[in-house]
Amino acid sequence: MLGQDFRYNAMAQSKSIVLRLSGITKRFGPLVANDAISLTLHEGEVLALLGENGAGKTTLMNILFGHYVADEGSVEAFGRPLPPGSPRAALEAGIGMVHQHFTLADNLSVLDNIAVGTEPLWRFWSDRGAARRRLLDLAERFGLGVRPDALVGELSVGERQRVEILKALYRDARILILDEPTAVLTPQESAGLFDTLRRLTADGLAVVFISHKMNEVFAASDTVAVLRGGRLVATRRTVETDREELAELMVGRALKPPTPALMTAGEPVLELSNVTVASGHSRPLLDAVDLTVRRHQIVGIAGVSGNGQTALADLISGLIHPDSGTLSLKGETVGHADPAAMVRRGVARIPEDRHAAGLVGAMAVWENLIAERYHDPAFQRFGVIRRGAARAHAREVIEAFDVRCPGPDARTQLLSGGNMQKLILGRTLAHGPDLILASQPTRGLDVGAVSYVHGRLLEARAAGAGVLVISEDLDEILALADAIAVIHHGRLTPALPHDRVSVRQLGLLMAGHWDVLPEILNAA
């Protein structure tokens, strides 16, 4: 309730306008990324910019910060017009931006990262004492604890974000733009960030944060502006709206969450028995892991990022091999499997990073669709690709999986993230897999694409596949999984039935407090 009071207070005192966007329009060729968008931001206000991927949020902020030049419209900061196309002018006007991908030098200390660029180039000394005092003062005032002499490369993601925010504050930012700030944070770190935002706005700063997550909007913002297809479709006081309304505004139609039907799990399709993957460091990546996935069953792997999820996914993808223990598919022990062998054995693999590992962006859609089975006689004869057959296959997949693209010959990198993921789904699910490995299947996707991906996974489960979902998004796992196992420091808990474990217990397990396990297992 304290947060709500605070929001009312901030809005009650009608503060002066610090930022005004008027009629911003930006076109990329035939695409209108921003269509006559007008927005105002008040002193002490947190404005959430909500929208699906491709709605134009990032473009708008890039115009504001001078990375892009708007075709029409103007930006006014503190009553003065901002010259377009100049990040320097934006900085000088007091606008600071924290990008989704941090712009810090790993090999420099926190203090150096923050002070770099603020000192004159042609001076042989630098007043590090003063810089340090200023930094510590700012950190103290806004509750942003950092160690000035720590190397940035050694910091956690949450700490790096604090450094980025301090960097903006150090440059006297009065308007802070945060691009998807919680995308990389744990729930606890997100809570800390929202706490910081409150302190900043209490000091009179204004904050714009870009997001496509509903609960953040309610946790942190005073006002929410919803973008869809480049247009500003609505602006609401956060307290006067609700999730359903925002979701509809964002997507343009009502969304129904999928309701998984109850199903009896069948025979096992994947069994890991006592699997260890060493890393060369002191702690193994996977430590004596046991896991079983059965037909008609979705098993979710929950955990904080970097606890062995990638190794587990690579193992089942065939990219790495167990140092000890066995991996069996459909009851058969798999020896030295490579990715091609895994595909042949009926494993559909959805990689964690669809840009880097999933698709070859420079190649055509049809070429990417045959990437896992180009040796198949359906697609080649004597080493010559049957291009007609491959294109026809691509057209079928595009149709069946609702991939929005100009056609089989479109270059893959021109597709949106959601359509790329549909392409990968089409590539793997079209062949009736026995096991689906879905690694972060909806990371970075908008609501519409998320519900599509979830629907497809549930469909595959109904058709008899076993599904292993590895996700750092606990909501996703709770929405899909029949059984949940938690991964921590490379060790995996037994799979816990979804209905027998609480979110609080999962949180404890994710943080490594495995002493709650007996309690859960006994209850189950």
Place this chain on the structure above:
Amino acid sequence: MRLEPRAHAPLAIRLLAPVGAVVAALALCALLVAWTGAPVLRAYGLLVEGALGSRFALTETLTRATPLILTGLAAAVAFRAKLWNIGAEGQLYMGALAAVVLGGELLNLPAWAVLPLALIGGALAGGVTLLGPAVLKVRFGVDEVVTTLLLNFVVLLLVSMLLEGALKDPMGMGWPQSAPVVEAAELPKLVARTRLHFGLLLALALAVILWLIDTRTIWGYENRAVGANPRAAAFAGMPVTRVMLRTALLSGGLAGLAGAAEVCGLKGYLTLDLSPGFGYSGIVVAMLAQLHPLGVVGAAVFIAGIFVGADAMSRAMPVPNYIADVLVATSLLCMLVAGLLARYRLRRS
């Protein structure tokens, strides 16, 4: 001014880019020509005439283009797979060395086998020369730009040593040159009483074959995928290491064949001035062709024409034939800019 990426580069722009680059290079070099005091238009006129103006000029240009097509293909094939082979010059000499040994009098081979053996041996020698750096790259991450570049000097010194020693022609009057290959090892002439030989047809056929492999076969499919995104290729189950190594064999082999064809088709013996930098010019050819196997043919003929035409021009005017090197180098720089402009659009801010 700022650069914005183009969503789609139309074919017209991709074809116009090299033409524009060449025109820009000619315009820039006109300043140098004018500096010598020679009339620019007449100089360029003589250059074109010297390159294409007569039967002799044309065959000379095509003779010069033959090794350039092969080294251009060598560079294009490797660069497409992101294997930065700067060592085509050394591979060319290794190929020439193998051809001179296999086609020489030392081995007593049946006449019909000599020529194929010399050519295949030359290609193999070139391929194996690049295989070393490729293995080091794949296994240990050693930068192949450094290893292939430095191997050029190793190979040249090796050839130099052999020409002064084991391979030195006893009838060569003390010149550092090898004994000539036997008659059966010579590539037949394509046009009588000119220097143009069957190596040209070989090079043209290889360009077409490589293009077909690239676009139509799973071999080329794997090559393109590995070149564009090795991680995604590995994830999909493609043999990334094998693709790299076979690309190295192919690229080095093409450069080696260029050397073998020069020996068997043109020179007949091996000297240290067999190649006036064909290996390095091959990089320019490949870049001008935007790494397209068929484009390589056009680019190679263009570069060859510049060199041959500049020789003719320098005989008639006080413009040194070094202008050819400057023109080629300027073309490469302009092509890099043109390539950038083809991929991005320039915007006023």
